Amino acid sequence: MSRSSKPAPIAGGALLALSLIVGTVIGVRQGQPSLGFVYGLGAGIGLVLLVALVDRLRGSR
Template sequence: MAGGFLLAVSLVAGTILGAGQGQASIGFVAGFGVGLALALAVWLLDRRRTR
């Protein structure tokens, strides 16, 4: 499954939303955290499904 897509989209969205509030770096880090959690969830679900 495509967990990397969720990570990439979260990074871009977090940076854009953060830049809109004058905090692009914090938006990038927050987007990374959300994307990482989503990618991890996809990986865990896919791993459970294939076993």
């Protein structure tokens, strides 16, 4: 059995879920849960893209 020299990929799904929850909670506290959800979604997508970029750069070495 041969071992792959490439590192295991990392995932950002937990960051997306956490940002949705945090955004919604902050939105509820300010009286705008839908807006908080949308902001959390935007932040989560940004974090997932950042994780994917780091993963791609880490795997190309």
